[in-house]
Amino acid sequence: MQTMDLRINTNLAQTILTGFIRSETNRVGFSKVVLGLSGGIDSALACYLAAEALGPENVLAIRNPYKTSSPESLEHAQLVVDATGVQVKTIEITGMVDALASQIPEMGKLRLGNAMARSRMIVWFDQSAEFNGLVLGTGNKTEILLGYSTIYGDSAHALNPIGDLYKTQVRQLAKAMDVPNAILEKAPSADLWLGQTDEGELGFSYEEVDKLLFLLVDQRYTPEECVAAGFKRNFVEGVLERVRRNHFKRVMPPIAKLSNRSVGHDFLYLRDWGT
Amino acid sequence: MKLNLAMAQIDTKLGVPKDNLEKHLAYVKDAKGADLLIFPELSLTGYVLQDLVPSVVARPSADDPLFKELLNASKTMDLIVGFVEEDARHRFFNSSAYLSKGEVLHVHRKVYLPTYGMFDEGRYFAWGDAVRAFDTRFGRVGMLICEDFWHASPPYLLWLDGADLLYFISVSPSRGLNNEDTLESARWVEHVGQAYASLFTSFVANTNRVGYEDGLNFWGGATAYNPNGELIAKGPYFDEAITFAELDLDELHRTRSRLPLLRDERTGLVERELTRILQEKGRAF
Numbered sequence: 304m305q306t307m308d309l310r311i312n313t314n315l316a317q318t319i320l321t322g323f324i325r326s327e328t329n330r331v332g333f334s335k336v337v338l339g340l341s342g343g344i345d346s347a348l349a350c351y352l353a354a355e356a357l358g359p360e361n362v363l364a365i366r367n368p369y370k371t372s373s374p375e376s377l378e379h380a381q382l383v384v385d386a387t388g389v390q391v392k393t394i395e396i397t398g399m400v401d402a403l404a405s406q407i408p409e410m411g412k413l414r415l416g417n418a419m420a421r422s423r424m425i426v427w428f429d430q431s432a433e434f435n436g437l438v439l440g441t442g443n444k445t446e447i448l449l450g451y452s453t454i455y456g457d458s459a460h461a462l463n464p465i466g467d468l469y470k471t472q473v474r475q476l477a478k479a480m481d482v483p484n485a486i487l488e489k490a491p492s493a494d495l496w497l498g499q500t501d502e503g504e505l506g507f508s509y510e511e512v513d514k515l516l517f518l519l520v521d522q523r524y525t526p527e528e529c530v531a532a533g534f535k536r537n538f539v540e541g542v543l544e545r546v547r548r549n550h551f552k553r554v555m556p557p558i559a560k561l562s563n564r565s566v567g568h569d570f571l572y573l574r575d576w577g578t
Numbered sequence: 579m580k581l582n583l584a585m586a587q588i589d590t591k592l593g594v595p596k597d598n599l600e601k602h603l604a605y606v607k608d609a610k611g612a613d614l615l616i617f618p619e620l621s622l623t624g625y626v627l628q629d630l631v632p633s634v635v636a637r638p639s640a641d642d643p644l645f646k647e648l649l650n651a652s653k654t655m656d657l658i659v660g661f662v663e664e665d666a667r668h669r670f671f672n673s674s675a676y677l678s679k680g681e682v683l684h685v686h687r688k689v690y691l692p693t694y695g696m697f698d699e700g701r702y703f704a705w706g707d708a709v710r711a712f713d714t715r716f717g718r719v720g721m722l723i724c725e726d727f728w729h730a731s732p733p734y735l736l737w738l739d740g741a742d743l744l745y746f747i748s749v750s751p752s753r754g755l756n757n758e759d760t761l762e763s764a765r766w767v768e769h770v771g772q773a774y775a776s777l778f779t780s781f782v783a784n785t786n787r788v789g790y791e792d793g794l795n796f797w798g799g800a801t802a803y804n805p806n807g808e809l810i811a812k813g814p815y816f817d818e819a820i821t822f823a824e825l826d827l828d829e830l831h832r833t834r835s836r837l838p839l840l841r842d843e844r845t846g847l848v849e850r851e852l853t854r855i856l857q858e859k860g861r862a863f
Contacts, residue, residue: 310757318816319752319795326790467793571628573792575592 306522307514307532311472313479317352320464324356327462328437330578335436339423339457340364340391341494342379345465346441347486348477350383352464353439355480359388363434366393367423369400369495376494382483392430396422416495420456428459437461445470445509448516449542450549451501458552469517470509507538515542581716581743581825584612584655585800587813589789592624595634595661599644602659606651609820613716614656618747618787619688619723620672621660625749626791631702635664638675638682645675645682652677656714658721658785660747662703663687669704674721674747676714684712689732690725696751696794699725711739717827724748727770727784737778738845742805742830744774746784752795764797764815776807779833779840781825788818805833 328336336353340346346364353362366380377393384391399422404410410418427438440460442452444467452458465473470491478487491501491509502508515534518524519542524532529539558567586605591597602617609615619625622644623634636644638661648659656678663673663685672688687706691699709732711720720736720743727733727746736744754762767784775782781804788798800813802823811823834840 308757311755312757312759315755315759315761319755322816323790323793323795327792569629572630573592573626573628575791576630577593578591 309469309471309513309517313476316476320352321356324353324464333437335361335434336439337363337427337431337434337436338439338441339427340366340380340383342376344477344486345443345473347383347482348473349439349441349465350389351387351480354387354389362389363436364389364391365427365430367396367426369419370397371497372494379486394426412496417453417456419495420453424456424459442466443468443470443473445513448546450552454552469513471513512542579827581827582613583783583823583825584609584615585785585821586615586617587785587788587798587800588818590621590624592791593630593634595622595644598622599647603651612655616658616745616785617660618785619660619749623662631662631670634662636661638685649677649680653680658745671706672703674723683714686721688723688726690729692725709735711736711741717742719743721745733774742780744780744782748786749796750786752797761797764799768801771801772803772807775803779805779837788816805829
């Protein structure tokens, strides 16, 4: 069905996204970016795009393993570094995370995972100051819509080139840019605990949910029309509820309005104001 | 007669008219030999202005610091520029001006302000209330701004008002990426431009800007079509460029000899039927 065709012209995507990275970096007086390189496909693609946009010498990839992180993640990140020629630093977060975790015995794996994501964010923004580069976001459209991220953790960045690509489109563009097969083919994982996979945790496959989100969001289908198009009703309703419940992660926190002109309400300027 | 047209698909600085003016003047130098140089919509200000609108205004007259320089430059070639116009009663318009030999020949105020989806122009601008053709040294011209030509009626009115040269300017955000070679937004603009040239047996030229504003990209791709609906010039996608096109104005004679669509247009019938439709439908339109 034409309406569920998520394929993209990868040349056009590459041109627009590399131009975006260049424009949004240079116009605010920067020429470099830093990004967390997890070994997964999203940050790999962002790294390839940044290396092409700014030159590999202007990209700092940071690997932040925790003691339980899979060694494979480090190796896969290295494949990206070797292929793109970007600069790389490895800064462990075990000490940072455990300094907190050791004081809170009841901290479950979800909170521990969030603490890891936020510790990585601290490292990126610190390295951002040293390297004089903006922090590049690596979240895709699927996880942004589903809210599958840690607020102020992996969601914290200065600009995001891949946030309007669904996961399956990330795969398509990554393949077109020659991201190594080992990364293209492995099961997506946040690698916050052993054996964690995105699809296991979410309860559905990216391929399935991307088609549904594409109908709901891009094609403006009603939930009923999605059911008529062949999706199970409880899947449609569950995904919609997830999108709604996590909307707070996609917007700036509300400011209580008192004056005649208030930030967040009627003080309206683009970030690119004056550039 | 031939008209050497130049279309400048520039990037702009958001809310900094002075810097954008400098770029306009540099492009005038680069387009040396052109009879007419066209800049995109809001070429002096940038597009997503929001609360910047009142602070980037210009008045199309010689006592305005921006137009003083542009009018001076128009002594070497005719110019079309996009700007924010403030009228005497302090309404703000998304306008375009045609400058020639140091004079303002015409100002068009955008009639259709897109206010849906990613667009919010109706929040900041007053809408223009006229669609008028005007005479230039190369023939009678109609100017429209972006959403104006997504509607069929403004080009049609300009055609009936005598325009043989339709100059469109736009800031079209890239969107609708799919598996095709052309973005949906580019495909649409190219289709309608070519359709108007064919339907009205007229010249159509569209100048669209490039660059980024926050996450929005603008795709450029200036186009010019002759009265046969044939593409005669096309600028690159995404990059700043000047695209030149030689308009052979004698083509109007040849095409309309073969295809007398203008001669046969039943304007009296249009008027009668339109009056009837509006009376019957009342406020629906």
